[in-house]
Amino acid sequence: MFDMVGKRFLFFLISAVVILIGIVSLVVFGLKPGIEFSSGSMMTVSFEQEVAQSELKQELVNLGYPNVIIQRTGEGDFFIRTPELTGEDKAALESALSARFGSLAEREFYSVSPMVAEETAHNAAIAVAVAAVGILLYITWAFRRMPRPLHYGTCGIIALVHDVLVVLGIFSILGAILGWEINLMFITGVLAVIGYSINNTVVVFDRIRENLGKGISPDFEVVVNGSLVETLSRSLNTSLTTIFVVLALLLFVGASIQNFAVVLLIGIIVGTFSSLCIAPTLLIVWERGEWGKFIQWLPLPPAKAKGG
């Protein structure tokens, strides 16, 4: 039978490296909050004539918006993000731009005041906290009949934290490189991913419980591996069908839903990995108390010396 759990230290190493890079990026670059959380105005304009992004930026700086952020969309429009604009500010800005670059059409305007931004951030934080508690309660309930509910619950939660850390880390890198922001849809995507990932973990753990009951082997490692292999095609197939539709969203709907689709895509891949490779193998490590072995397994010079 295909040996999944035997590669557990390799899985841990992969996760550790990805998470470490993400944490470094989070510390160095942080996350860029969108205007829903930090207030400000954002507009999408399209010019009739061809306009160079650098010239547009220069013009906006001259108009008194030194911190303006400009992005070109796929259709040749421009996202212009500024501090909060009043009606007059906006009228002045648009007339100055059309005087300089010819006529323009405003496709979208979005403005959030600091008070609303603060409320949104506050409530989003509460929602994340409530979701965490709700899912913890659910995990406790779902694993109540497991032989060691605490082990199963904790490993399930570690897998969740793992998923969230990877998604945050990757978004911090995307933010630093592409200027991607954390908006409400990002939070929505992360919560959807958490729900998705935990349900994969539950299916795998459920099978472990069933097989333990059948007593297919006295060796816990064999039971876990057998359960993993049995549920493998289900987990991969479900993830694949979901990845198909998310890819379709990403490719055909484009910019407006991009962050959201990317969160889902990364989240589904990471969530599938963690529920197959991390959560069940952690159970074995815990069962056997082999935490120290991972360090020894690492191909580091001192570890090698010790292992030899």
Added chain:
Amino acid sequence: MAKRNTLTLIIILALFVFAICALIYPLFGREEMRLGLDLQGGIHMVYEADLSQVEPGEEASVIEGVMAVIGNRINPLGVTEPIIQRQGKDRILIELPGIDITDKEKERLSRVAILEFGELAADDEEAKWENELGRWKPATALIDGEERVLTSRYFKENTYVDRDDLGRIELSFEWDEEGSKLSEIITGRLIGKPLGMFEGDEPLLGEDGIPIAPTVQSTIVDRGVITGLSYNEATSLSKQLNAGRLPVSLKILYDQTVSPLLGVDFIDMSLKAGLIGIILVMLFMIIYYRLPGVLASLALIFYGALVLAIFKLVPVTLTLAGIGGFVLSIGMAVDANVLIFERMKEEFRTGRMLGAAIEAGFNRAWAAIRDSNVTTFIVCIILYWLGSSIVASAPVMGFALTLFIGVAVSMFTAIVVTRTLLRLFLGTPLAKKTSLFSAYSGRE
């Protein structure tokens, strides 16, 4: 058994036909899908009213007045389903779907509400307003040698609606000291003539869409009544007059304005995404599971039609994020089928007959299907709460609602529809060909 399956199939087909009809034809008064701002354009704004000048206890009536004024300003824009709502203590939300609004019109929506009274202008005089009742100029009078316009600022107290001895509707008002002097001169001059009411460039309209312009019956000094209005008209007018008495300034807290042109692209693009997503999932299911995959694909088509029909009939306001939730639910919808088919495969390998393997697969997979969807429901409920508690609510609520409906319906279609199709199929000669069941033929 076979009879029951046929009956279930008939019900499923009837539901399918119903869903398709609901999508094509207007049923229950739903002509079209309700689209969110990001898909059909329009504005969503939240104002904060400055209530610092308002006496405690009067906030509610002042806000109501301001809302009536905004409603009056929205009327001429021709929005089919405008929403004007009070939120919390001092906030007003407006949603105007499908409109292309200029910055000037937007500005006008939130201008301080002062009502001006007008009289008919003579032919050689300059008119400030023109409507079907004639050409109007502001009703003015000289006070201490200075020309003043009669406006809603001169009301002493809030106006109110009452009935006279004969039960007719009356709108009562009272002028302050200066207002009384103005009113005495103006109404004295206008007996038998109409007195118009204007807000900015627009006249105040009655229920019939005709401007309100009561005829002056006698000289009004400090207090008077307006008669001849319906109850609704009088209440609405009273609110607007009151809003003009204590002008409240509005600050924009949140503004989302989308050009209707932008949305058209999104509808096409997301339709394409949904369609391609469904086709990919169906191809995968058919290649991997063969015959059960074909049946699952049929169930998926049924699923798509049913969910969209529910969206239209409820109605669910579809936003881009909501469509994202729907498309995501397509991918997750087959999860239940995948769980069942995998279980069927295992049962078949342990030596059961095909029919028994199918039943066991469905029965044993149910616990996993139920448990695995619970987390998605928990997340949807929390997201819906989050959406309802914040100003920028539409995308979050849209996603939560469509994903919830999608997953709930998928549990039904994956279990009931696929099982019925498989059972019916077992009765046909094709069921002898186990190669149609892919991996089932590889019995160990």
